[in-house]
Amino acid sequence: MPTPVTPTVRIIGRPNLDREELHRYLAEIGGQDWTAHRPDYNDTQDLIEVAGRTCYRSFAAGLNPNVTRVRTDPDAYLGNIVEHRHGSVLEHAQYTFIIQNVSRVFTHEWVRHRQGVAISQESLRYVRLTELPFWYPEWAQNDPELLSRGQQILTALEDFQTWMADHFQLDRAGMPFHEKKAKTSFMRRFAPEGLATVLVWSANVRTLRHVVETRTDEGAEEEVRLVANQLGELMATEVPALFADYVIDDTGAWTTPHRKV
Incomplete structure (x- = not known):
């Protein structure tokens, strides 16, 4: 499951x-x-x-x-x-974060922030999937039929991952690693974009301010907003003097009169 x-x-x-x-x-x-x-x-x-x-x-x-x-x-x-x-x-001030259990929908957007950042992401060319962890937003969790049908699809995809691993004999003693890599790379093609993954992400404080401002905006994708809000909360505690100008409005957006410092 x-x-x-x-x-x-x-x-x-x-x-x-x-x-x-x-x-x-x-x-x-x-x-x-x-x-x-x-x-x-x-x-x-x-x-x-x-x-x-x-x-x-x-x-x-x-x-x-x-x-x-x-x-x-x-x-x-x-x-x-x-x-x-x-x-x-x-x-001059660089921070490194573990951003865990985010989807590849999230990472496709997050990696667009390239200025002043460094990114390392779990590679499904090498990491074999044995389960398909998945994030559901709160509104989806409150829709029983949607949740049930979604879980059925994910279970089928998860079972297929297990079947392929057996079919390709990936645990056979002596299988060359390059062959495991090729088969594992093929198997990831049957994983959904919503699959949870992990990033190591580094950014300087100037970039962090920009990311928090733009990615907590009401128009941002909701998983992205969730992560950007956590980022803002961490940095407001870590370096309060550098995030003291922010106000969180009724939509949850972090706003400041000093944008793009």
């Missing part, structure tokens, strides 16, 4: 700032007091602030003769970056 699944997003990689090397650099340029107002470190937000302040040498007043005042509150500094759309410095 095909397994119902729910798309999930997890952060598995985030920036790791080398504080010792950063402090050596700051001491060389006379900006060592910059960290005094940072009792609780957030590597991502500090990395972006370092990038921004480097552009103006604004770690302290007077380091750049043109800069006589500097913002000392990190949230205010980062808020100013977002407000003035200085998005280039957001590109």
